Amino acid sequence: MTTRRKLLAATVALMGTTALPVLASADVVKIGVLAPLSGAAAADGQEYVNGVQLAVDELNAQGGVAGYTFEVVVGDVGDASADAVATATRRLLSDRDMGAVMSGYASNSNFEIEMMAEQEMVYLLSANSAQTAGIITEDPDFFRTVWSFSPSYDGYETGVLPVIEQLEEDGSLTLPNRKIAIVSSDNPYSRTIAEGLTASFEAGGWEITQNQLLPFGEINDWRGFLAQVRQDPPALLVNTDYLPGNAATFMSQFMENPTNSLVFIQYAPSVPEFLELTREVSNGVVYNLLGGALTTPANPRAQEVVGKYVEAYGNEPGFYGIALYEQTMLYADALEAVGDPADRLAIGEWIGAADKQTAMGRLHFDQETHLAVQGDDGIPLQFFQIVDGERILFSPDEYATGSFMMPPWME
Numbered sequence: 001m002t003t004r005r006k007l008l009a010a011t012v013a014l015m016g017t018t019a020l021p022v023l024a025s026a027d028v029v030k031i032g033v034l035a036p037l038s039g040a041a042a043a044d045g046q047e048y049v050n051g052v053q054l055a056v057d058e059l060n061a062q063g064g065v066a067g068y069t070f071e072v073v074v075g076d077v078g079d080a081s082a083d084a085v086a087t088a089t090r091r092l093l094s095d096r097d098m099g100a101v102m103s104g105y106a107s108n109s110n111f112e113i114e115m116m117a118e119q120e121m122v123y124l125l126s127a128n129s130a131q132t133a134g135i136i137t138e139d140p141d142f143f144r145t146v147w148s149f150s151p152s153y154d155g156y157e158t159g160v161l162p163v164i165e166q167l168e169e170d171g172s173l174t175l176p177n178r179k180i181a182i183v184s185s186d187n188p189y190s191r192t193i194a195e196g197l198t199a200s201f202e203a204g205g206w207e208i209t210q211n212q213l214l215p216f217g218e219i220n221d222w223r224g225f226l227a228q229v230r231q232d233p234p235a236l237l238v239n240t241d242y243l244p245g246n247a248a249t250f251m252s253q254f255m256e257n258p259t260n261s262l263v264f265i266q267y268a269p270s271v272p273e274f275l276e277l278t279r280e281v282s283n284g285v286v287y288n289l290l291g292g293a294l295t296t297p298a299n300p301r302a303q304e305v306v307g308k309y310v311e312a313y314g315n316e317p318g319f320y321g322i323a324l325y326e327q328t329m330l331y332a333d334a335l336e337a338v339g340d341p342a343d344r345l346a347i348g349e350w351i352g353a354a355d356k357q358t359a360m361g362r363l364h365f366d367q368e369t370h371l372a373v374q375g376d377d378g379i380p381l382q383f384f385q386i387v388d389g390e391r392i393l394f395s396p397d398e399y400a401t402g403s404f405m406m407p408p409w410m411e
Helices: 003-017 042-061 082-093 112-118 129-136 156-160 160-168 188-203 223-231 244-254 271-280 300-313 319-338 343-352
Strands: 028-035 070-075 098-103 122-125 146-148 179-185 207-214 237-241 262-265 285-288 356-358 361-362 380-386 390-395
Touching: 003 028, 003 042, 028 082, 028 319, 042 070, 042 098, 042 112, 042 319, 070 082, 070 156, 070 390, 082 098, 098 319, 098 343, 112 122, 112 146, 122 343, 129 146, 129 188, 129 207, 146 343, 156 160, 156 188, 160 188, 179 188, 188 207, 188 237, 207 223, 223 244, 223 380, 237 244, 244 262, 244 271, 300 319, 319 343, 319 356
Parallel strands: 028 070, 028 098, 098 122, 122 146, 179 207, 179 237, 237 262, 262 285
Antiparallel strands: 285 380, 356 361, 380 390
16 A cells, blocks of 8 residues: 555545445435635635536436436535535545545645545546546546546646747737736746746746736735836736636726736636626636537537527536536436446446547546546646637637637737
C-alpha cells in the first residue's frame, strides 16, 4: 500500500466511513451532487444541480434505466473548505441507495476523489484537472470509478498566445505592444493557469508588466491593480480568477478608465451571472472554455441539450449545466449496459472505455489520468467573445459561430 493509500485509510477511519453495502432500495438509485450552494460559487453549484436534475427528470419520464428510476440528493460543500467537503462527501457515501456522485469542483485539491475510490463509488467531475491527474496517475487502477469530463488544462496555459497571434495575422486584432498584465487569485485552478500563461507569453517574447496574486474569495476592489496597469498599459490584460461576481466587478472597474488592452478573463464570463451583472460593460471581453457547449451545426447534440435546459430553467446554461447533464447521462448509459447499480466497479470500467459524442464534443478518456481527451479528436479548446450580450464562438474556425471584433474601447 502506498503512503497515499495509508493516509487515506486513516482518514476514512477517522471519518467513520465504512465500506458501502449493496443498494437498499429495489428500484430507486440515488445520484448525489457535491455542489457549492452557498458562498461565492453558488451560481456554479446551482448549475450542477440543474444539470443533474434535468437529466434525471428526462430519464425518469422515459421509465428509468434497467428497471431503476433516479432521485437527486445534494451535498452542499459551502465554501469548499476541507471540513465542509468531507462532511458532504461522508453524508453521500453513507447513503445505501447512492449509485453515483456528480460534481464540477467540490474541493480545490480534489481530495474527495480518494474517498470516493476507497468506497468504489462512481464519481464523475469536471474541474481541477491538474489535481485530478496528480492523484490518479499514482495508481489509475485504484480509481476505476473516478473519471473527469475536463481535459488537461494545459490548453488554458499554452493555447491563448497562438490565438492572439492568429487574430493579428488575419488583421482582426491590432495590438499596441507586446506587453501583458496578469492578475490571479490564490487557488490552485487560477494560480496554475496564471503561471502557465506567464511562461507561455514569456517564451513568446512578451513582457510581463504586472503579475499579481490576490487572496482567494470575494474581491470588491481591483482598483489598486488596475491603477498599476494604467501606468504602463499592456496589449493584453488577463484575469484568471474564476468567480463571476469578482470578474464582473473587475470589468466594471476596468471600464471606468479603460486602457488600449484586450481583456481576457478565464472561465467566469461563461457563467450566466456574469452577463447579468455586467450587461453592456462586458461587450468585447474574450474568454475560453474546455468543455463548453459546442453549439454548431457540426454538433447538433449541443443545441438539443441547451434547448432542454432553457425550456426547464428559463435561461441558457453555463459550462456546468451542460457538463453535469452529460455526466448523468453517461452514468445512465453505463447502468443500462451493466444492469446492476451495485456493481460500481463494472459501471466505472464501462465509463472509462466510453467513446461518445456529447454537447461538448467527442468524449473519451485518457487511461492514465482519467481526464477527457483534449484536441481535434476530443474536447476542443473554445474561444469566445461577448458581443452585444451574446457569446460568439470564434475559434477553432471549424466550429465558429461568428468572427472576432475589436472591443469598442480599443477602436
